[in-house]
Amino acid sequence: MRIVEKAGCESCQHKCDIFLTSKEMGLEDSLQPRKVAYKKYEQICRQNSIVTHAIILCEGNAKMYIEGSNGKNIILNILMPSNYIGLLAVFGSPSYSYNVSALTPCVTCHIGIEMIKKLYYHNHNYLIQLNQAFGSSVASIMKKLLSLSQKQLRGKVAESLIYLSQLYESHAFTLTITRKELGELSGISEENAVRVLTEFKNEGIIGLHGKVIEVLDMEMLQKLSLIG
Amino acid sequence: MRIVEKAGCESCQHKCDIFLTSKEMGLEDSLQPRKVAYKKYEQICRQNSIVTHAIILCEGNAKMYIEGSNGKNIILNILMPSNYIGLLAVFGSPSYSYNVSALTPCVTCHIGIEMIKKLYYHNHNYLIQLNQAFGSSVASIMKKLLSLSQKQLRGKVAESLIYLSQLYESHAFTLTITRKELGELSGISEENAVRVLTEFKNEGIIGLHGKVIEVLDMEMLQKLSLIG
DNA sequence: GTAAAAAGTTGCTACACATCAATGTTGTGA
């Protein structure tokens, strides 16, 4: 990781109004937000480490995941600009309860936790936005909980494909994750992720060419996801 | 459910300062908090229904659970006084993402969402408390996610027993849930919940007499939970 | 451009777990 510029961060300005507000407040330089660049695979934040900044993803794709005691991971989310990264940890807990690492080269915006707290009181709209983002994260974790414990292979993969299709806002998309990671996103093994993808291709539900996936029969995917 | 008194609610006053604040603010009667009584098994809030009140559990035990499309449940938490019930939904989402129902007769305190929003701005300490409770809920859901997807029977049950022991703050406790619900709490079938309990008893890890469980070897439980 | 590493694919096997069934036990309401 390297710091690319001290302040500015126009790319996430539209979202959170942090920068306008920070200017209004006339904050000293050391409290101003910073942009940081990460290489592919680099870890942006680590489970159990202390939260010192709120982080917003400005460019690139990242995965949010938790790792179990046996070394296997579960991917909770794929993060896109301009998602919050530090969000779930900022106010609730002093340390991260998950990892985030870069799937592609990424640029993030780091905002000191002290400044966030000032803004917290200064701008109520920002606060409500933060809480809403928080809430929808919880809802999506709940969904994953159900999916992992009750659905079987095909239902889990179907759900992941629907998720990815919504994430990329298109029926055709290029995966930024490997088959192993698709397995971790679905809570299944790499091998079974491959097997189910092949099945879906053979059944005409999806088109499959390496990392490029095209959803051909979304209705069927929805159905598969629902029945498990 | 029945409304037992219009305001007051001394039992949760120590926790959130809502009532002191509401008096300071001189709120009209219709906005004052209300106490509500529920019978055993009665549902306190329902998945997908609209959130109109923040709810605090004042007396009794309740289970927070989500239900899947196949009718099977996952119990997220056992709630004790004075846990928040509506918490995860209050600011994040307009509707509940889970169910809560009474395991024993319960008394709750309902606070109109409008009043919560007023308090939100009026008392910053309350706000921070709320966010911290929110955060620890998220952390516990993450833990469950890992447990469900990576541990096997004995590890899951061990984790549930540790959870219950901490919940009741004692090595010996009387379950307010059935074996089926212990299964739902652990993400396994009722039959296997029974089998593992019997195993643990035969191995001298726990004492077992119907609903009364005594943890005899907490260290072993911790170990079992960790290795999965 | 070539070698090495990473990612992807397929078949086979073992087993952990859910499910079914039968039966015993406890609790509850008339």
Added chain:
DNA sequence: TCACAACATTGATGTGTAGCAACTTTTTAC
């Protein structure tokens, strides 16, 4: 107190899924 329902327990069985191994394809790095 009796009858019925809910809860608890144990054994037998089928199957969904992880893990292993062998192999091919793609990507990465020098």
